[in-house]
Amino acid sequence: MSELIHITDQPLDIKQVTALVAAPSLGGVNVFVGAVRNQTKEKKVIRLEYEAYEPMAISEMKKIVQQVKEKWSQASIAIHHRIGLLQTGEAAVIIAVATPHRADAFAACQFAIDTLKETVPIWKKEVFEDGEVWVSAHP
């Protein structure tokens, strides 16, 4: 998938997302991969189920890209998020940021994932051996 912002039920490809932002003038490329953990509070996670309010999630991800470009004018950024059923160890999100120098690439990537976790309407349910929980739903 060659789109900079993408939501898919297919496995994500780190090389592909990275290639979307690489450019000869951008010397720092930072890639964040958010993967499915195998345990939460010492309970074994069997799988995760992700769902998105897709058009709004895309629109909120576009806002993140816009904010990144406002803060780091030369940054190039791609965000791919997976939905559907995921097994432990699989990538749920990949964010790649390229900037002329490394410090900005780290900072922009951190900003992007932190903001995504606050604003993008995507939800995950952790399925355990003895039950399931929508993450962050309850206090």
Next chain:
Amino acid sequence: MKLEILLFGIAREIVGSSRVQFDLDAPLDVKAFKLILEEKYPRMNHLSYYKVAVNQEFAKDEQLLQQGDEIALIPPVSGG
């Protein structure tokens, strides 16, 4: 006035459907709508919080809901 509400995540499970319709007498704002919703689905009150999106943008409490708006409940997000 008929409002159709899109539901996701735990809100979908609480209501038991991915869409629900409300038939209301008068136009109302987000805050008033949430009170009606919580009366019908008290478990919404147990969430850490939830937001309302109107036409794919987060809405403020005082925003008026209109027939034909795309309205969605946004329980606490947990992407990434």
